[in-house]
Amino acid sequence: MSKYFVTGTDTDAGKTVVSAGLLAAANKAGKRSIGLKPIAAGCQQTDEGLRNDDAQILQAAASVELDYDVVNPIALEPAIAPHIVLMQQNRRVTNSQLAGYIRGAFFTPNDFAIVEGAGGWRVPLNRTETLAGLAKELDVEVILVVGVKLGCINHALLTAEAIASDGIKIAGWVANIIEPSTANIDENLMTLRALIAAPCLGVVPFLEDCSPTAVAEYLTLPPA
Known part of the structure; x- marks a missing residue:
């Protein structure tokens, strides 16, 4: 089973768009896929409880059906940093707790799993942990989404480091x-390819149609 933690260079780098595209690419390759968003802020109240748009996109893009509470076990309503919401609610969530939820989801038969983080690599989870520790706890490799805009080279290289x-x-x-x-996009991409010691899995252009199947056309799955 291939398992990956998806992080970004910033909050709006496009983690969900790319994660859903990777799930669609896995589906096309005949793999059983699951997408997880273990903690999400900015959820909306519905008749079924709190729901997050990004988590629902991953849920729909995956080929394996999972209950929403499995996809997104920690759902927070305010659209602010998760650790601040949790502090305001006098709650504490740890990477070990999130990892337990995720390992439970991994018991569902699958070949390809995406775990999408929140924000960037160093987003705090509580007073002592960041979400970076979740990838380490799970012992999975990382897929980095670089939001291409002015300043992206610095953000990408610092995150990779x-x-x-x-x-x-x-x-x-x-x-x-x-x-x-953004000026000189091709030159920026050439620089990133030279300086990031990992394969480029694709370049997703600015799309009117950001559906998972449309995005998947620009992506390749990580090498086994």
Whole structure:
């Protein structure tokens, strides 16, 4: 089973778009796929409880059906940093707790699993842990989504260095063009390819149709 933790260079780098695209690519390759969003802020109240748009996108993109509470066990309503919401609610969530939920989901037969983080690599989870520790707890490789805009090279290289310094392997990275007016995009991508010691899994252009199947056309799965 291939398991990956997806992180981004920033909050709006496009983790969900790319994660759903990777799930669609796995489906096309005949793999049983699951997508998980263990903690999510910015959820909406529904008749069925709190629901997060990103988590629902992953749930729909995967080929294996999972209950929403399995996909997103920690759902938070305010659209602010998760650790701040939890502090305000006098709650504490740990990486060990999240890893327990995820390992439970992994018992469902699958060939390809995506665990999407929240924000960037160093987003706090509580007073002592960041979500970076979740990838280490799970012992999975990381897929880095680079939101291509002005300043993305610095953000991408710092994130890649932080992942490596934590002793975690980058399985690959994806360039997601979020600001198509960015100058010298080709040169930026050439620089990233030269300086990130991991394969580029694709360049996703600025799309009107961001459906998982449309995004999957620009992606390759990480090498086995």
